[in-house]
Amino acid sequence: MANEYPQVMTIAGSDSDGSAGMQADMNTFFAREVYGISVLTACVAGNSYGIHAAQPLTTDFIDAEFKAIADDFHVLASKTGMLTDKQTIETVTKNYKQYHFGPLILDPVIITKHGAMLLEADAYETLKTLLVPLATVITPNFFELQKLADMEIHTDADMITAAKKIQAMGAKNVVAKGAHHIGGDLKEVKDLLLLESGEKVWLSEPYHDTEHINGTGDALSACITAEIAKGQSITVAVTTAKKLVNQAIEHELAVGHKYGPINIWQMRV
Numbered sequence: 634m635a636n637e638y639p640q641v642m643t644i645a646g647s648d649s650d651g652s653a654g655m656q657a658d659m660n661t662f663f664a665r666e667v668y669g670i671s672v673l674t675a676c677v678a679g680n681s682y683g684i685h686a687a688q689p690l691t692t693d694f695i696d697a698e699f700k701a702i703a704d705d706f707h708v709l710a711s712k713t714g715m716l717t718d719k720q721t722i723e724t725v726t727k728n729y730k731q732y733h734f735g736p737l738i739l740d741p742v743i744i745t746k747h748g749a750m751l752l753e754a755d756a757y758e759t760l761k762t763l764l765v766p767l768a769t770v771i772t773p774n775f776f777e778l779q780k781l782a783d784m785e786i787h788t789d790a791d792m793i794t795a796a797k798k799i800q801a802m803g804a805k806n807v808v809a810k811g812a813h814h815i816g817g818d819l820k821e822v823k824d825l826l827l828l829e830s831g832e833k834v835w836l837s838e839p840y841h842d843t844e845h846i847n848g849t850g851d852a853l854s855a856c857i858t859a860e861i862a863k864g865q866s867i868t869v870a871v872t873t874a875k876k877l878v879n880q881a882i883e884h885e886l887a888v889g890h891k892y893g894p895i896n897i898w899q900m901r902v
């Protein structure tokens with residue numbers, strides 16, 4: 634029977650090494666047993682050593698992808714990834730408002746953990762004003778949190794202040810990642826979930842000392858998207874994603890010669 638299987642969508646760039654971007658999103662959707670649909674925004678040429686080149690797709694082509702999906706599928710939840718520039722953000726916003734693609738999980742990809750910039754600096758304001766207000770969940774990493782909230786973060790209290798600032802921009806629920814960058818204790822990795830109600834939940838998992846952590850942010854936001862599409866609450870979806878990404882980091886996958894991917898097969902259980 635048509636349209637019975639949970640369908641989710643990623644609006645993201647392709648990462649040629651398979652570790653991050655659309656590839657990580659689709660692998661995560663598969664692992665979490667939802668059907669993944671994709672709007673490709675850009676292509677990245679890279680490998681485990683880093684990113685070599687990036688090419689955005691035209692806005693006309695992105696429009697055509699959205700239309701094709703809207704004409705045929707019943708998307709229950711969606712997520713964003715790499716959006717490159719102002720024009721792409723404007724196009725994504727226009728399409729998101731025009732069609733029905735369910736709750737938006739906004740992964741505000743600005744920079745990878747190895748320092749590659751995936752969003753042009755003059756697009757940060759556009760991201761804040763157009764897409765942040767549409768987000769049911771936003772998942773900034775430590776750098777993105779500071780950029781979006783326009784403040785430095787040194788303490789847990791700063792994390793909370795920054796998350797509240799992003800909520801004030803219109804995002805309903807904020808997952809502020811990477812509190813382990815604060816202080817020297819690397820036994821655990823802590824993220825803050827600031828819920829729409831104002832409740833704060835600290836999510837903690839063991840820290841793993843490995844270089845194979847490409848795509849963690851993508852897998853986390855894709856897993857949240859999948860769990861929400863399956864009907865889970867925000868708290869359960871985020872807690873499940875945090876636990877499963879941790880499992881995928883713990884059982885690392887050795888492919889490539891430098892910074893490898895996480896092991897998304899571990900996210901099936």
Ligand SMILES: Nc1ncnc2c1ncn2[C@@H]1O[C@H](COP(=O)(O)OP(=O)(O)O)[C@@H](O)[C@H]1O
Nearest residue numbers: 746774810811822824839840841846849850882
């Ligand atoms: N070395 C690590 N060990 C355990 N968890 C980690 C490690 N590095 C990142 N994480 C977790 O992976 C998730 C994604 O966070 P992060 O890597 O900061 O995002 P991004 O990929 O967007 O930069 C977070 O839940 C974070 O706590």
Ligand SMILES: Cc1ncc(COP(=O)(O)OP(=O)(O)O)c(N)n1
Nearest residue numbers: 646648653654745746848849850851
């Ligand atoms: C095409 C593409 N999109 C996103 C990323 C970054 O992925 P993310 O999981 O947010 O960050 P890292 O864990 O890879 O730092 C990417 N590399 N390529």
